[in-house]
Amino acid sequence: MTATESPPTSQYRPTPAKRVLAFFRNTWRGLTAMRTALILLFLLALAALPGALLPQRALNPPKTDQYIADHGWWGTLLDRLQFFTVYSSVWFSAIYLLLMVSLVGCLLPRSFDYIRSMRAKPVLTPRNLSRMPHFREATTERGADDVLTAARARLRGWRTVERDEGDGVRSLSAERGYLRETGNLVFHFAMLGLIIAFALGKMFTYDGQVIVQATGGQDAVFCNSGIYAYDSFNPGLRVDGTDLEPFCVKINDFTAQYTESGEPTHYSSNIQYQSGADLTSGTWKPYLLEVNAPLRTAGDRVYLLGHGYTPIFTVTYPGGDKRTQATQWRPENQVTYLSDGATKFDPPGVTDAAERRTKQLAITGLFAPTSFLHGGVLTSTAPGLNNPMVAIDVMRGDLGLDSGKGQSIFEIDQSMVDDGRLKRVARQNLEVGQSLTLDDGTKVSFDGVQQWVSLQVSHDPTQGYVLVFAIAMLAGLGASLLVKRRRVWLRVRPADGDGNGTVVQVGGLARTDQAGYGEEFTRIADELLSGGKRK
Amino acid sequence: MPVNETLSQYSDWSYTTATAIYVLALVFFLIEQSFGSRGRSAAERAKARQLVGAGAPTPDTADAPPAPRGRAERIGRMGASLLVLGALLHLAALVLRGLATHRVPWGNMYEYIMAVTFIAVVTWLYVIRKFPVRHLSGFMLLPVVILMFLGGTALYTVAAPVVPALQSYWLVIHVSAAATSSGIFLVPGVASVLYLIRSAYDRNPARFARFGARLPEADVLDRVAYRTTVFAFPLFTFGVLCGAIWAESAWGRFWGWDPKETTAFIAWVVYAAYLHSRATAGWRGTRAAVINTLGFAVTVFNLFFVNLVTTGLHSYAGVG
Numbered sequence: 001m002t003a004t005e006s007p008p009t010s011q012y013r014p015t016p017a018k019r020v021l022a023f024f025r026n027t028w029r030g031l032t033a034m035r036t037a038l039i040l041l042f043l044l045a046l047a048a049l050p051g052a053l054l055p056q057r058a059l060n061p062p063k064t065d066q067y068i069a070d071h072g073w074w075g076t077l078l079d080r081l082q083f084f085t086v087y088s089s090v091w092f093s094a095i096y097l098l099l100m101v102s103l104v105g106c107l108l109p110r111s112f113d114y115i116r117s118m119r120a121k122p123v124l125t126p127r128n129l130s131r132m133p134h135f136r137e138a139t140t141e142r143g144a145d146d147v148l149t150a151a152r153a154r155l156r157g158w159r160t161v162e163r164d165e166g167d168g169v170r171s172l173s174a175e176r177g178y179l180r181e182t183g184n185l186v187f188h189f190a191m192l193g194l195i196i197a198f199a200l201g202k203m204f205t206y207d208g209q210v211i212v213q214a215t216g217g218q219d220a221v222f223c224n225s226g227i228y229a230y231d232s233f234n235p236g237l238r239v240d241g242t243d244l245e246p247f248c249v250k251i252n253d254f255t256a257q258y259t260e261s262g263e264p265t266h267y268s269s270n271i272q273y274q275s276g277a278d279l280t281s282g283t284w285k286p287y288l289l290e291v292n293a294p295l296r297t298a299g300d301r302v303y304l305l306g307h308g309y310t311p312i313f314t315v316t317y318p319g320g321d322k323r324t325q326a327t328q329w330r331p332e333n334q335v336t337y338l339s340d341g342a343t344k345f346d347p348p349g350v351t352d353a354a355e356r357r358t359k360q361l362a363i364t365g366l367f368a369p370t371s372f373l374h375g376g377v378l379t380s381t382a383p384g385l386n387n388p389m390v391a392i393d394v395m396r397g398d399l400g401l402d403s404g405k406g407q408s409i410f411e412i413d414q415s416m417v418d419d420g421r422l423k424r425v426a427r428q429n430l431e432v433g434q435s436l437t438l439d440d441g442t443k444v445s446f447d448g449v450q451q452w453v454s455l456q457v458s459h460d461p462t463q464g465y466v467l468v469f470a471i472a473m474l475a476g477l478g479a480s481l482l483v484k485r486r487r488v489w490l491r492v493r494p495a496d497g498d499g500n501g502t503v504v505q506v507g508g509l510a511r512t513d514q515a516g517y518g519e520e521f522t523r524i525a526d527e528l529l530s531g532g533k534r535k
Numbered sequence: 536m537p538v539n540e541t542l543s544q545y546s547d548w549s550y551t552t553a554t555a556i557y558v559l560a561l562v563f564f565l566i567e568q569s570f571g572s573r574g575r576s577a578a579e580r581a582k583a584r585q586l587v588g589a590g591a592p593t594p595d596t597a598d599a600p601p602a603p604r605g606r607a608e609r610i611g612r613m614g615a616s617l618l619v620l621g622a623l624l625h626l627a628a629l630v631l632r633g634l635a636t637h638r639v640p641w642g643n644m645y646e647y648i649m650a651v652t653f654i655a656v657v658t659w660l661y662v663i664r665k666f667p668v669r670h671l672s673g674f675m676l677l678p679v680v681i682l683m684f685l686g687g688t689a690l691y692t693v694a695a696p697v698v699p700a701l702q703s704y705w706l707v708i709h710v711s712a713a714a715t716s717s718g719i720f721l722v723p724g725v726a727s728v729l730y731l732i733r734s735a736y737d738r739n740p741a742r743f744a745r746f747g748a749r750l751p752e753a754d755v756l757d758r759v760a761y762r763t764t765v766f767a768f769p770l771f772t773f774g775v776l777c778g779a780i781w782a783e784s785a786w787g788r789f790w791g792w793d794p795k796e797t798t799a800f801i802a803w804v805v806y807a808a809y810l811h812s813r814a815t816a817g818w819r820g821t822r823a824a825v826i827n828t829l830g831f832a833v834t835v836f837n838l839f840f841v842n843l844v845t846t847g848l849h850s851y852a853g854v855g
């Protein structure tokens with residue numbers, strides 16, 4: 001038999017199944033290694049970065065589109081690569097899924113170790129205690145029993161075990177700081193739970209925005225009855241808007257307080273709401289809605305996001321018919337609340353569509369809550385309602401409402417103006433109570449101002465769980481970083497010779513944070529050696 | 536309530552004086568660092584012996600041999616006294632600002648920087664009591680002074696109330712946790728940079744030959760970085776958590792990947808990576824220090840870039 005020929009592995013030829021198995025086993029091992037976790041953490045941080053640097057579609061769609069348009073092929077490429085929807089992109093999801101797998105793979109074996117170590121006794125006292133990083137020795141008059149009893153009293157709260165090593169030598173092993181590993185596991189498991197709850201939340205969440213008049217009247221009621229009730233609505237992946245939890249709110253007023261220089265200091269709105277049984281009984285409950293105090297009802301939250309003004313116009317037609325409209329205008333300046341908008345009127349009593357399309361009216365222009373005229377140009381100097389004024393164009397003709405194209409309630413259809421189908425028939429500044437008269441005798445008067453609020457309704461069924469997991473994470477983290485693992489051993493043996501003295505040795509080892517242990521060990525050792533509190 | 540102009544004026548004066556005193560202390564410490572190596576290394580050896588023998592340095596140093604005190608040493612001590620004085624004025628600036636505006640004094644970027652740098656200085660004062668690193672105070676003060684200078688000039692805002700969205704007790708909790716943890720993170724950031732220099736020197740004494748030799752042992756710097764990070768990290772986590780709770784009641788969602796939130800998340804992940812790196816073979820030491828430095832870079836980025844360049848819900852910087 002020649003020793004060198006066949007390698008010993010020749011009898012073992014892996015079958016494909018085994019190779020596949022080995023592949024998976026190796027992948028799994030690789031994935032759950034600490035180094036992989038570390039690299040994945042980095043990748044996660046790196047992958048999150050574009051979300052902070054580039055505009056994100058979910059947060060700001062117009063800005064995102066602008067950015068793409070401004071950057072040509074580069075913008076388009078980034079868009080294809082999902083750089084504007086980072087947090088729902090394939091690559092971001094892949095990284096955190098891998099991290100989750102890694103985490104689970106890491107946690108399972110550690111949990112088993114943990115259970116085992118929780119039941120295990122503190123390790124044997126090393127034969128040669130003087131080799132430990134911390135060591136003290138002394139001879140005392142006291143007997144071994146005395147020393148050990150005192151030591152056990154001193155080490156209350158530590159896990160201890162006493163062992164008889166024969167020949168009158170006895171030792172005590174003590175360990176402390178098990179909470180550290182508990183905390184670490186709690187932390188990682190809670191993080192896992194948090195990620196899952198967060199992902200589930202993304203499925204079932206929705207939010208919607210709506211503008212409601214703050215008058216306490218019919219136009220001040222909003223009911224969460226379906227997507228159509230909202231001005232905009234963002235459903236989660238599994239929400240189709242068909243079975244929203246029903247509730248209604250009625251906005252009775254809106255109050256803003258300002259500093260002398262016109263900066264807002266406080267927003268609040270008295271509202272009423274009904275949900276559950278109140279909906280059938282017609283009961284309204286009062287609530288004071290404020291910026292940091294959303295209404296929580298029916299599993300939803302209602303937020304006060306912003307406010308604005310609604311100029312009220314009345315058109316008196318030559319025949320004596322009157323129409324009053326209160327359409328919200330939008331603040332174009334967030335500091336002074338100079339607002340613009342378009343209040344649109346259909347002529348009354350006109351049944352012929354073609355004729356109606358020559359007589360529609362729109363009042364557009366600017367509204368200033370605290371007006372200031374500078375060479376006839378209207379501006380606003382403060383957001384509060386002090387001396388409101390409008391600078392309006394009255395447009396007559398075809399508003400384009402029949403074209404089937406949706407149009408903004410804040411604007412007129414400019415293409416109608418460009419086509420000459422909508423013409424300006426008056427331009428004037430009006431204070432409250434003032435009016436103007438058009439060439440056909442129609443009178444347009446500015447009657448007053450009311451306020452509107454913009455509300456957001458949010459729904460997220462898992463956010464409570466996310467909070468619980470987050471608090472567990474924090475507690476686990478605290479324990480895991482701040483609890484210290486320490487070991488102390490004590491060995492007693494009768495002193496040489498015949499006297500009844502005892503030699504006491506104390507050894508110590510810090511399993512974490514070595515450097516911080518010295519002082520503490522000195523104190524413990526002193527007490528153990530002297531058998532009582534240090535005087 | 537109107538802003539109290541007089542108190543706000545006093546606050547500004549305190550701030551400016553504190554900055555000036557820090558600059559002076561900085562000079563003293565640089566002198567100590569540059570000229571005091573002989574006396575200091577002896578003191579350090581004495582302390583190091585204590586660290587190894589007894590663990591953390593004990594307040595009673597009676598049995599340690601008295602460290603030789605050179606002139607540089609004396610200048611260093613004066614620097615430390617100046618540092619304390621500066622910190623007191625700094626504190627006064629904060630308190631007066633708060634009294635002037637009738638709210639917690641961290642409602643805009645100037646005030647936030649004032650709070651962050653104050654925490655950084657206080658943390659450092661604590662660190663130099665525990666570790667033999669006083670002569671490094673200059674390196675610590677450098678970013679502090681730069682931040683305070685930027686805060687007091689480019690980012691200065693007159694005392695004013697805050698917008699409605701900020702009027703919540705969460706402002707107190709969330710922002711103080713954020714400011715405190717960011718302030719503490721300044722210390723491991725500086726310590727890690729010095730660690731990198733020192734370990735480069737240890738590997739090859741020709742690199743940073745003069746400077747590296749004057750730095751404490753890499754091990755000490757590593758420990759300073761670790762201890763402070765371990766303290767700041769849970770606090771930072773707490774701050775982010777409170778931010779999420781506040782966002783839920785102010786903005787309608789607890790997490791929305793707003794630029795500030797995203798960057799906080801990145802910083803958090805980087806510091807988590809730092810803690811992991813210290814438990815990973817082959818990543819302790821230099822790589823860990825690099826990660827910690829990176830974490831601090833992200834923190835600073837969060838403070839400046841996100842506040843000043845991006846527009847998000849967090850843009851309350853108050854600089855127009």
Ligand code: HEM
Pocket residue numbers: 032033034035037041099100102103104106107184188191477480481804806807810811813814
């Ligand atoms: C989702 C990503 C993860 C995050 C954000 C994270 C976060 C953390 C944090 C903050 C700590 C510090 C607590 C401490 O030092 O005791 C820590 C510790 C630890 N983590 Fe993770 N972790 C993650 C994933 C993992 C994975 C996948 C593993 C396993 C491969 C792992 C294993 C550990 C271990 C062993 C410690 C203890 C380190 C020590 O004793 O210093 N972690 N983790």
